[in-house]
Amino acid sequence: xxxxxxxxxxxxxxxxxxxxxxxxxxxxxxxxxxxxxxxxxxxxxxxxxxxxxxxxxxxxxxxxxxxxxxxxxxxxxxxxxxxxxxxxxxxxxxxxxxxxxxxxxxxxxxxxxxxxxxxxxxxxxxxxxxxxxxxxxxxxxxxxxxxxxxxxxxxxxxxxxxxxxxxxxxxxxxxxxxxxxxxxxxxxxxxxxxxxxxxxxxxxxxxxxxxxxxxxxxxxxxxxxxxxxxxxxxxxxxxxxxxxxxxxxxxxxxxxxxxxxxxxxxxxxxxxxxxxxxxxxxxxxxxxxxxxxxxxxxxxxxxxxxxxxxxxxxxxxxxxxxxxxxxx
Amino acid sequence: xxxxxxxxxxxxxxxxxxxxxxxxxxxxxxxxxxxxxxxxxxxxxxxxxxxxxxxxxxxxxxxxxxxxxxxxxxxxxxxxxxxxxxxxxxxxxxxxxxxxxxxxxxxxxxxxxxxxxxxxxxxxxxxxxxxxxxxxxxxxxxxxxxxxxxxxxxxxxxxxxxxxxxxxxxxxxxxxxxxxxxxxxxxxxxxxxxxxxxxxxxxxxxxxxxxxxxxxxxxxxxxxxxxxxxxxxxxxxxxxxxxxxxxxxxxxxxxxxxxxxxxxxxxxxxxxxxxxxxxxxxxxxxxxxxxxxxxxxxxxxxxxxxxxxxxxxxxxxxxxxxxxxxxxxxxxxxxxxxxxxxxxxxxxxxxxxxxxxxxxxxxxxxxxxxxxxxxxxxxxxxxxx
Numbered sequence: 200x201x202x203x204x205x206x207x208x209x210x211x212x213x214x215x216x217x218x219x220x221x222x223x224x225x226x227x228x229x230x231x232x233x234x235x236x237x238x239x240x241x242x243x244x245x246x247x248x249x250x251x252x253x254x255x256x257x258x259x260x261x262x263x264x265x266x267x268x269x270x271x272x273x274x275x276x277x278x279x280x281x282x283x284x285x286x287x288x289x290x291x292x293x294x295x296x297x298x299x300x301x302x303x304x305x306x307x308x309x310x311x312x313x314x315x316x317x318x319x320x321x322x323x324x325x326x327x328x329x330x331x332x333x334x335x336x337x338x339x340x341x342x343x344x345x346x347x348x349x350x351x352x353x354x355x356x357x358x359x360x361x362x363x364x365x366x367x368x369x370x371x372x373x374x375x376x377x378x379x380x381x382x383x384x385x386x387x388x389x390x391x392x393x394x395x396x397x398x399x400x401x402x403x404x405x406x407x408x409x410x411x412x413x414x415x416x417x418x419x420x421x422x423x424x425x426x427x428x429x430x431x432x433x434x435x436x437x438x439x440x441x442x443x444x445x446x447x448x449x450x451x452x453x454x455x456x457x458x459x460x461x462x463x464x465x466x467x468x469x470x471x472x473x474x475x476x477x478x479x480x481x482x483x484x485x486x487x488x489x490x491x492x493x494x495x496x497x498x499x500x501x502x503x504x505x506x507x508x509x510x511x512x513x514x515x516x517x518x519x520x521x522x523x524x525x526x527x
Numbered sequence: 528x529x530x531x532x533x534x535x536x537x538x539x540x541x542x543x544x545x546x547x548x549x550x551x552x553x554x555x556x557x558x559x560x561x562x563x564x565x566x567x568x569x570x571x572x573x574x575x576x577x578x579x580x581x582x583x584x585x586x587x588x589x590x591x592x593x594x595x596x597x598x599x600x601x602x603x604x605x606x607x608x609x610x611x612x613x614x615x616x617x618x619x620x621x622x623x624x625x626x627x628x629x630x631x632x633x634x635x636x637x638x639x640x641x642x643x644x645x646x647x648x649x650x651x652x653x654x655x656x657x658x659x660x661x662x663x664x665x666x667x668x669x670x671x672x673x674x675x676x677x678x679x680x681x682x683x684x685x686x687x688x689x690x691x692x693x694x695x696x697x698x699x700x701x702x703x704x705x706x707x708x709x710x711x712x713x714x715x716x717x718x719x720x721x722x723x724x725x726x727x728x729x730x731x732x733x734x735x736x737x738x739x740x741x742x743x744x745x746x747x748x749x750x751x752x753x754x755x756x757x758x759x760x761x762x763x764x765x766x767x768x769x770x771x772x773x774x775x776x777x778x779x780x781x782x783x784x785x786x787x788x789x790x791x792x793x794x795x796x797x798x799x800x801x802x803x804x805x806x807x808x809x810x811x812x813x814x815x816x817x818x819x820x821x822x823x824x825x826x827x828x829x830x831x832x833x834x835x836x837x838x839x840x841x842x843x844x845x846x847x848x849x850x851x852x853x854x855x856x857x858x859x860x861x862x863x864x865x866x867x868x869x870x871x872x873x874x875x876x877x878x879x880x881x882x883x884x885x886x887x888x889x890x891x892x893x894x895x896x897x898x899x900x901x902x903x904x905x906x907x908x909x910x911x912x
Contacts, residue, residue, distance in 0.1 A: 227692075253691075253692055258727075259723070259726050259727060259730055261723040261726060261727070263681065263719060263720055263723055264681055264684075264720070264723030264724065264726065264727050266681075267678065267680075267681025267682060267684075267685065267720055267723070267724070268681050268682075268684050268685030268688060268724075268727050269685060270681065270682045270685055271631075271681065271682040271683060271684060271685020271686035271687070271688065271689065272685045272686070272688060272689050273685075274664070274670070274682060274685070274686050274689075275685070275686045275689025275690065275693070276689070277689055277692070279685075291719075294675060294678070294720075295678065295681065295720070298675050298678065299675070299678055299682070303671075304884060304885065304886060304887055305659070305881075305884045305885050306659040306660060306671055307659075307660065307663070307664065307671060307884075308658060308659075308661065308880075308884050309883065309884045309887065310663045310664065310665075311664060311665075311671075312887045343885055344885055344886070346886070346890075366888065367887040367888055368886045368887055368888055396890070443890035443891065443892045443893070444892065446892075
């Protein structure tokens, strides 16, 4: 098999999970429908067949139970990878995640590790019914003891899931479900991956900085293309890690461009954009030509899907914010 | 409440009119009067030495509880969760464990902790506010105290699933086969996590014993607010056996828990042990039981004191002499002094310690916060000299 091939995000994640399971027999997958069905998005397709029911565990329909038993598995020395079927279903497990998964290392004064990965397909744009399109990242990024990352493309999907599994602390692993089967990218398995908790400039530019993660990276790149036609060079940064935030590339960029727009699918109020705007203001106050602007979902519950395109930040709304930063 | 006609049997008919005294299915080996009785399924031949050992364990456990309660009254502990009255349930369960078994406690398992060989002083840190449990859970296979009600029953089930995968269940080697015990109370039986733990354990046939100390009260809420049927009967609905044992009878809790653990170790799956007991003190030192329960009830349960009944049995059968009691008394006094002196000497954590335990792999941003705070603290040094 050649070491280079074109894959989707779904395939990248599937290959990454497989590799992690081959590399370490303590890695287990747990969740609803992850076995025979291969998950509702088929991310775990074929893994139970190859690794058996003891390592790819079809769970009862109980999210708190899935995460809570994963805590016990981790205490026994396993490295559970939990699949939450949809973002809106993570809330029944919220207590186990924020009170147990996030706190065990602290409570034990470092004597116990919690190497659990909680995979959450997140974000909207797939025409789903309620509770299937949410962006709960800020709730977890606000919780000490959790690390939160979001992949945006097939290559990151492949590497980041392996790195998250190998990491000794709990990782909330956000997967933009809209991208699962969307675009293909070239994966070179022999390449050296970027470290897990790092941001990355995915399009260089000099006039303004666009920050995005997960599903909005694609939107931001489209914005940069459109803006370039109007003569504005936007720098796009894929944050990749939400907690901890990797601020160095962000600050370097904003100091250079003087303008910044953050976009995410989550609600604007108290979202990741608020944290980024605050930190950029603290660090880059004298470099800023305009306030940091945020483009996200409205502070309403996720709407019926027929109007979700009006709710999610799209090309035009982000470009409008870019225009506004230049109006200062 | 009456059931609609044709909707199955009447609950009162099935479960009997009342749960007073534990009902007809209560497993008991020693009556409140100190009479040894036998049970067709759950029995055990206790040697004189074993009996004296169980008595000693209960006396010392009560001493831990009494000392800690006094320390709270003197302002040395912020709060204490008393176990007064539950010594038999805990010692019976604790002594039934093998070293390779793993315990997932609530925050009241002081007797079980003692059985696992933990220095009782280590239990005080959480309640004094100097740590959140300073023991290594993997040293004595005794988990950290868990404050969120019932959360640990899922951890226990997951750990038990791990034992299955490690091939240490049902091998036939008693030194190797292991099981897990999850402690919780009657109030916790209402929690979703506990019910989810039952479902996971049953579904995977996990080697876990759910050990419920039904002490009749969840802070101020009586057992009637948690269940309409005897708790142990619930297990059947989840697909595994449930047994009610006299939780004030250390011999019975020992025998029943031992059998349940053995069943789990042999690969026969989970079971539910309801230790029918009574919390003679408050839920914690912050509540006032006289506001929600009658003194008559307490007086009734005092007659079932777990320590007194074994004392009567030991005396009546000539298994102890005065020297035994004198020596135990001296040991209890020594333990009390150890706790009193040790508690006050427990060191406060250092302000910068908190940063070090959030992750096993620290983040740069947290390091920066720690360094900033360290510099801030250092700026005060010498300020008042």
